[in-house]
Each structure stands twice: as structure tokens, then as C-alpha cells.
Amino acid sequence: MSIRPPAPTPSRLDRNTAAPEKPKPLTVGFILLPGFPLMSYAAAVEPMRAANTLLDSEVYRWWHAAPGGDAVQASNGIAILPDVDVGDTKLDADRVFVCAGGNPAAFDDPALTAWLRHLARRGITLGGISGGPYLLARAGLLTGRRCTLHWEHVPAFEERYPDIEVVRSLFEIQDDRITCSGGIAALDLMLNLIERDHGPGLANGVSDWFLHNQIREGLSPQRMDLRLRIGVRDPRLLRVLAAMETNLETPLSRQGLAELARVSIRQLELLFRNRIGISLHQHYLALRLDRAHQLRRESALSSADIAMATGFANAAELARAERRRRLRATRPSSTVVEA
Numbered sequence: 001m002s003i004r005p006p007a008p009t010p011s012r013l014d015r016n017t018a019a020p021e022k023p024k025p026l027t028v029g030f031i032l033l034p035g036f037p038l039m040s041y042a043a044a045v046e047p048m049r050a051a052n053t054l055l056d057s058e059v060y061r062w063w064h065a066a067p068g069g070d071a072v073q074a075s076n077g078i079a080i081l082p083d084v085d086v087g088d089t090k091l092d093a094d095r096v097f098v099c100a101g102g103n104p105a106a107f108d109d110p111a112l113t114a115w116l117r118h119l120a121r122r123g124i125t126l127g128g129i130s131g132g133p134y135l136l137a138r139a140g141l142l143t144g145r146r147c148t149l150h151w152e153h154v155p156a157f158e159e160r161y162p163d164i165e166v167v168r169s170l171f172e173i174q175d176d177r178i179t180c181s182g183g184i185a186a187l188d189l190m191l192n193l194i195e196r197d198h199g200p201g202l203a204n205g206v207s208d209w210f211l212h213n214q215i216r217e218g219l220s221p222q223r224m225d226l227r228l229r230i231g232v233r234d235p236r237l238l239r240v241l242a243a244m245e246t247n248l249e250t251p252l253s254r255q256g257l258a259e260l261a262r263v264s265i266r267q268l269e270l271l272f273r274n275r276i277g278i279s280l281h282q283h284y285l286a287l288r289l290d291r292a293h294q295l296r297r298e299s300a301l302s303s304a305d306i307a308m309a310t311g312f313a314n315a316a317e318l319a320r321a322e323r324r325r326r327l328r329a330t331r332p333s334s335t336v337v338e339a
Contacts (some may be wrong), residue, residue, distance in 0.1 A: 104131030130182025156299035
């Protein structure tokens, strides 16, 4: 497969005219935090390697940096050696991405924050992948911007940065800020950037190289459709399940949910028992406890604030519900959550 433009014929070139110079490669930096998601990083760097290969020309270069300057381990233990120091004020870069996973809310490095601000002042495009937007937000570089990040990090991020607009998309490209939800979405992001840099032919060639038969747009949803994720096709249940997921801070009443489904409360309870396998209350409670667990892991919110964000009257009520869930989990004969 070749996607090189046809070379000019000798008859069209003046003998005294020098061959056109190759364009300067775009340089992309990756700031890798300990525990960074390897899949997200690979999905971002590999398309550039493929572009170079397909064009038989170095149109992209990249470097790595890590806080502390030592080898940085990915979430699966694979280590990458940085080749640029955090704080380097003379490095070459057109775009710089922060790639983070785990609990980015707990990572605070003043030197890295200062460096990101310096890069922004230089006019370098800055991006965050997976949990990387946390670091940009902490540095004040997403103020007044729209951003996305991995759905797992969204609840804690929204609690910590309520003034930043978060969209649950694959990626967002907004002027000199780029944010990406991570995972395979990083491949779609890079394909879109390659198209902007070098045209759709190269982007399609790279996509085909990786057996990726559809380049997704940034606004595509992150998560699998509820019908597939939960295995439910009943439109009445789907309306209720979607409403539950988006109303955790102020849980909807059983009557309100039944009205959404356009059935009686008794009929809705039967739908949950027959199609989900647990009661409506048990499912809703499980969603709220899962959110509370996420906030404990990825934010510095107090127990009282977490309780408020997940629809519990106070921290004590949340603690009791969590304790009952743990006790229930120790019983091998059951997998549901009791009230």
C-alpha cells in the first residue's frame, strides 16, 4: 500500500531548481505519570510511527518526560525511560500530552505544574489523556474550556472543578487544548490530528494499518450503549436506567421512575426483578455506592461531601450502607446489594 503523492516528472523540474525541502517534523511530547495507562499511551504514539512508516519520512518526532526524571512505570509494570527533563525551558515541542491513570487527583507536583504553565505561555498546544486533564486543570489551564476525560474520573473531577465544562465524549480539540478520554479513543484522536496535519489520505492509511475500520468523531460517546452494557432491550427499563445513572446526587422517587417508564410502581418492580435480577432499590443503591467508592478513591472530598454527592442524608447513613454491602459480599450465595 502506498499513500505517497506522485513525484514530479523530470520534465516539469527546472534543472537549476532545488528539490523542495521536506517539512519540519511535528514534535510531540508525552509527560508520563507513574501508573499511566499503557494502552492510552500506545494508542497515541503508534499512529505517529505508522505515519512516518507509510510516508517513508519523519513527519512526527516525540519525546518523553516524567516527574523525577527516572524510568516511569505504566499501570502494568512496563517502564519507559524519559529523554527530556521536567522543567526544560528550551525543548522543541508543538504538542505536549499529559498521560495519567490511577488516581490523578492525588498527584501534585509543583515543578510539573509550573512547567505546564511555562509551556502554555510559549504557545505550545497542551493535552491530557485519560486522567491527564486533572493536571491541566490543577495548573489552571482548562479554565473556561470544555474538556473530557475517562468516565471513571469524571465524578471526582466535576466535584473538584465545578467551573470546568466536562463532556463525556471521546476527545475534545479546542484551539490549543486537547483532552482525550483515553483507551482506544487516543487512536481516534491521533487519526483526527493526522488528518488535520497531513490530510485524510494519510489518516485513512494509518487507520487501515491498525485494522481500525472506522475513525470515530470526538463527540462519539465513551461508554457502551446501555442495551449492551446491561443486556436490556426493554425501552421502559432503558429510560429508567438512564435516569438513575444521571440522578445520583438527588435520587428520583419510585413514583417518578415509574412515570418515566409509563407503568405502575408494581409493574416497574416486576420489570427489575425479571430483567435485571434485583429490585429497583437495590440497583439504584448499587449505583450510588459505586459512585461513592469512585469519589473516595479519586478525590479528597470529606465523607460528608461524598454522602451529599451520592444522595445520602449524611456520612453515617453512607457508612451504614457501605458496611451492609461489605457484609453482603462475604456471603457467597448472593451477589446483590441489600438496603
